Amino acid sequence: MIVVEDLHKSFGDAYVLKGISTTFEKGKTNLIIGQSGSGKTVFLKSLLGLFIPDQGKIIYDGKPYFDMDDDEKIELRQKMGMVFQGSALFDSMTVEENVMFPLKMFSKKPMDEMRERADFVLKRVNLPDAHKKYPAEISGGMQKRVAIARAIVNKPKYLFCDEPNSGLDPNTAIIIDNLIHEITREYDITTIINTHDMNSVMEIGEKIVFLKNGVKEWEGTKDEIFKTDNEAVTNFVYSSELFKKVRQMYIEEKN
Known part of the structure; x- marks a missing residue:
């Protein structure tokens, strides 16, 4: 489990992360979504230790990162797996x-x-x-x-994936989503996926954190995202006609 408390990060005058707090659970696929410029990449790199936050805590299984000595940080990094956007082979x-x-x-x-x-x-x-x-x-x-x-x-205890479906056709993307989900469950890993792919959200979004302008605008599950009245979320999720139809079908089914 990774717990994030009041995370802030800026670069010069650019205030990127603005007090984000959330929890990423073990054995679940946790997704970070949002438009370009929302802070997703900076958030993910902060979790990986590549960026040092200006304020706040990142707690890995009960141990705050900034309370760790150098040896503990090295040991933590060895427990992290990373799937890069372009595979990076x-x-x-x-x-x-x-x-x-x-x-x-x-x-x-x-x-x-x-x-x-x-x-x-x-x-x-x-x-x-x-x-x-x-x-x-x-x-x-x-x-x-x-x-x-x-x-x-x-x-690894922690698996980070940056746009794992980038450049893949829809069928292959679903296969990759399901593979990540299966491995997460099988090995009880804390998996965090940075994505803009709404198919991934609907397929494996057990926990979804939606960022907007560096703020955690909403969080919930793939089922709860259909129910939310948060305008920023609905504008992002249902920007395509396909997902508008999916939501309408969901509402009609529930009624």
């Missing part, structure tokens, strides 16, 4: 080498154990035969699966 490494990279960085396992662990997670993301291929030789959807395998190879 190393072009010169094979799939297997990409997945083993965190093991080489953060563990002292012998090579045969690293290969065994890489093989296990590649099978878990349904890539049993891609070990010796290079990123350029596999599809975008397969690259995302490799990125997920790399993110979980060190058995």
